[in-house]
Amino acid sequence: METDSVLHHQQLPNGYRTLQPQAAQAIQHGQAHLHHPMASQAGLDLTGLDDPESVFHQDLRLQDPSGHTFQNPFERNHGHRPMHVQNGSPHTPQQQHNGGQFGILTSGGPMQHNSIARLQDEDLFGTPEGSDQKSKGHLSTKIVVDPPNLAEWRQKLFNVDEMITLSEDEFQTYFPHVDNVYSHRSTQNYKKKPFVSHYWDCRLKGRPPGTPKSNDPNKKKRKRTARERDLCDVKIKITEYFPGAMLRADFVPDGGQAPDQANNYFASGQPGGEGIHQHQFGMTLVNNPLAAAHPGNSGARYYTIQRVNGNGGNGKGDGVPGPHKHGLAESDRVKKNSIQRFVLQKTKEEKKTQKTYHKKATGNALATVKKHSKDHELKLFGSCFCPFVQRVWIAMELKGLQYQYIEVDPYKKPQALLDVNPRGLVPGIRHGDWGCGESTVLLEYIDELTPGNLLLPPLNNPQARATCRLWGDHINRNIVPAFYQILQSQDFTKQQEGKKKLWDGICKLVDASDAQGPFFLGPHMSYVDIQFAPWMIRLPRVLKHYRGWSDPEPGSRWAHWMDAVENNEHVKATTSTDELYIDSYERYAANRPNTSELADAINGGYGLP
Numbered sequence: 129m130e131t132d133s134v135l136h137h138q139q140l141p142n143g144y145r146t147l148q149p150q151a152a153q154a155i156q157h158g159q160a161h162l163h164h165p166m167a168s169q170a171g172l173d174l175t176g177l178d179d180p181e182s183v184f185h186q187d188l189r190l191q192d193p194s195g196h197t198f199q200n201p202f203e204r205n206h207g208h209r210p211m212h213v214q215n216g217s218p219h220t221p222q223q224q225h226n227g228g229q230f231g232i233l234t235s236g237g238p239m240q241h242n243s244i245a246r247l248q249d250e251d252l253f254g255t256p257e258g259s260d261q262k263s264k265g266h267l268s269t270k271i272v273v274d275p276p277n278l279a280e281w282r283q284k285l286f287n288v289d290e291m292i293t294l295s296e297d298e299f300q301t302y303f304p305h306v307d308n309v310y311s312h313r314s315t316q317n318y319k320k321k322p323f324v325s326h327y328w329d330c331r332l333k334g335r336p337p338g339t340p341k342s343n344d345p346n347k348k349k350r351k352r353t354a355r356e357r358d359l360c361d362v363k364i365k366i367t368e369y370f371p372g373a374m375l376r377a378d379f380v381p382d383g384g385q386a387p388d389q390a391n392n393y394f395a396s397g398q399p400g401g402e403g404i405h406q407h408q409f410g411m412t413l414v415n416n417p418l419a420a421a422h423p424g425n426s427g428a429r430y431y432t433i434q435r436v437n438g439n440g441g442n443g444k445g446d447g448v449p450g451p452h453k454h455g456l457a458e459s460d461r462v463k464k465n466s467i468q469r470f471v472l473q474k475t476k477e478e479k480k481t482q483k484t485y486h487k488k489a490t491g492n493a494l495a496t497v498k499k500h501s502k503d504h505e506l507k508l509f510g511s512c513f514c515p516f517v518q519r520v521w522i523a524m525e526l527k528g529l530q531y532q533y534i535e536v537d538p539y540k541k542p543q544a545l546l547d548v549n550p551r552g553l554v555p556g557i558r559h560g561d562w563g564c565g566e567s568t569v570l571l572e573y574i575d576e577l578t579p580g581n582l583l584l585p586p587l588n589n590p591q592a593r594a595t596c597r598l599w600g601d602h603i604n605r606n607i608v609p610a611f612y613q614i615l616q617s618q619d620f621t622k623q624q625e626g627k628k629k630l631w632d633g634i635c636k637l638v639d640a641s642d643a644q645g646p647f648f649l650g651p652h653m654s655y656v657d658i659q660f661a662p663w664m665i666r667l668p669r670v671l672k673h674y675r676g677w678s679d680p681e682p683g684s685r686w687a688h689w690m691d692a693v694e695n696n697e698h699v700k701a702t703t704s705t706d707e708l709y710i711d712s713y714e715r716y717a718a719n720r721p722n723t724s725e726l727a728d729a730i731n732g733g734y735g736l737p
Contacts, residue, residue, distance in 0.1 A: 260429075261370045263315070263324045267307070270300035271470055282306050286456045288364055291434040295423035299431040303366075308465035309456070310364060322373035323382055326366040327436075330452060331463060332359040361448040363437040374424035382432070483714035485513055487537055491705040496525070497533050504532035509545050509556040511538050513712035515662030516567040517555040518702050522658050523574045525698040527581050538724075553725070553737070568600065571658065583655040592649075599640060599648070600659045604736055606633040611663055612730045614675050616719045623675055638686050645685065646692035653696055664693045669709045674717040 275281070281302040284292065286309055294302070310328035317324050334357030367382040423430035437449060452459075464472070489497050489512035497512075508524060508531050510517035524531055536545050541552035548556035549565030556565045557573070564570060575583040585592035610630035617623045637660070641648045648656040667690075671677035680687035693699055715723045725737040 260372075261322065263317070263368055263370075264429075267312075268300045268304045268466070270304070271467060272301045273467055273471060275301050275305075278302070278305060283456060285309075285433065286459070287451060288362075288433055288435045289451070291432055293423065294431045294433070296429040296431070298423075304466040306459075306465060308463040308468075309459040313363075321382075322376060322379065323367050323369045325382055326368065328364050328366065330360040330362040331459065332452075332454060333361065333363075334358060360453045361437050361450070362435060362452050365434055365436045367432045367434075369424060369430050369432070371429045372427045374422075375427045482718075483711040485511075485539075485712040485715065486704070486708045488512060488535060489704050490708050491703065492700050493702050493704040496521075496701045497535065500531055500533040502532060504530055505560050506531040507534055507558040508532070509534050509536050509548055509554055509558070511536060511554050512704055513708060514538070514554050515666060518662040519567045519658055520555045520557070520570045520574065521702040522661060522698050523571050523583060525701050526583070526653060526658070527574055527578055529574070529577065568604065568659070571655065575655075583658060585649075585654075596649075596655045599637060599656050602633070602637065603656070603659045603663075607637070607660065608663060608736060609730060611666070611671065612716065612726065614671060614677075615713065615716045616727060616730055618719055627675070627677070634686065638689065641685070641689065643685075646688045648689075653693075653698070657693065661693050661696075661699055664690060665699065665703055666709060666713075669706050670713045673710055674713070 282305050285306045311331045313329050314327045536542055538554050545556055546552050548558050548563035553565055555567055557570055584596055610626055614623050614626035642650045647653050667677050680690050729737045
């Protein structure tokens with residue numbers, strides 16, 4: 129768009145004289161209006177250009193030392209052609225090259241105070257003294273654990289087969305994933321250049337020992353393994369270009385003219401290559417046709433990485449040219465990268481604060497463990513926090529059996545447990561040479577070992593026995609999965625849905641129980657009570673703590689049943705303190721990975737494993 133710009137007998141400010149002394153001199157001699165391509169530069173504020181008020185006052189006219197007043201060269205009737213404001217990026221190849229690089233910008237009406245002041249105050253190209261004209265160091269401070277296309281980026285940054293140009297975000301994101309491959313050696317700073325150069329060697333090149341070993345007995349000893357030196361000759365140079373570097377008229381990339389490579393933005397016809405030179409006011413300006421995808425196109429900070437061993441790029445011309453003498457896997461074996469070390473450290477710190485499952489019973493359960501610690505042919509392999517173990521444990525106590533309780537860590541799966549149950553799950557029973565797992569199966573096995581205190585109704589009442597098995601199956605299919613769905617869900621809505629599902633399952637069970645109770649079949653604990661008891665005591669201890677489960681309504685049949693189970697001597701004898709359950713179920717409440725096969729099954733929408 130072409131517009132006329134009128135400045136009636138007005139004086140250019142001192143700031144503009146300082147910024148463009150040659151332009152001011154040209155104005156004094158009445159040269160043509162200036163053509164400036166920066167008007168459409170993104171981020172340049174040209175607001176207020178339509179205000180008809182003149183920028184400068186009448187009493188600020190240009191004067192020479194003798195006091196003569198000059199006519200305003202921008203006056204409309206002065207005979208000069210109007211100034212052009214060019215659309216498009218200032219770094220896009222232009223068809224017209226007859227304008228100056230530092231002209232006055234106009235758009236529509238005369239220029240206003242805020243626009244001229246911004247031109248005075250804003251450094252369009254960035255200055256070396258600016259706060260952003262400093263290196264951010266050779267190490268990244270950004271942590272992105274799993275960015276897109278990580279494997280491809282790592283291989284590319286390992287090979288460095290050609291010059292790689294990266295935006296600041298790309299460098300900060302991906303280079304930490306390969307900083308185990310390289311070891312920083314030096315940084316070269318320049319006084320008048322808008323970049324710094326960081327030199328890195330392949331870590332397998334090695335270097336002579338530096339700091340001597342300390343004799344301080346209080347200093348932590350580091351485990352070091354001496355590596356053979358000179359296993360690789362690769363050296364790379366990372367050039368960090370400051371913001372606005374490529375927008376400078378005098379910009380020359382590190383190393384001067386770069387070779388014509390597919391990945392090199394400084395190739396001929398690219399930024400840093402042959403540009404279009406303009407001469408205005410005795411100054412040579414470069415109009416670089418920037419590639420649209422180049423990170424320097426917007427004046428942002430960016431990086432280039434190139435291999436320099438054996439090609440003189442490190443200023444020494446030493447080293448053997450060529451790629452690495454090993455693969456990326458070898459570098460990964462020798463040292464972990466920054467991201468891996470960060471993740472490991474974070475995991476280590478989280479473990480210090482996270483609650484974990486207990487490996488030893490507490491309270492009444494601990495006293496029972498000690499009572500049954502002697503060797504016996506009937507052995508119960510269990511874990512103190514496991515409700516499936518407590519099922520079998522309650523039954524063995526109710527039946528008055530002699531047995532040996534063996535506490536095992538189910539996450540370590542000791543061989544003695546695998547011999548009993550190849551799946552490595554608890555509970556498991558070893559009776560002489562015979563072993564078996566699965567709590568429901570073991571309940572019936574225990575019931576048949578001795579005739580007293582039957583868990584299931586007598587054999588002459590098969591219908592009652594079948595009914596108990598049916599409701600035991602209801603517990604396993606509906607109540608137990610709902611309990612873990614509530615506990616493991618991280619979504620409040622799904623937790624509420626799970627609570628409704630669990631309560632519906634409990635109501636069906638309560639409705640099917642003996643009306644007088646207090647247990648399922650009447651006054652005595654039996655098969656269905658034992659199936660459900662471990663989760664009944666975990667409702668107020670675990671689900672209430674983590675998900676706000678409500679206590680039974682006082683006086684209800686449900687409350688009557690809960691009280692009977694809580695106060696049963698065999699249940700109390702196998703129950704640890706509340707803290708053990710709260711700590712042990714924290715991993716379920718956080719739904720941490722690899723919590724258990726049960727947790728994985730619940731997350732996958734499957735039944736009990």
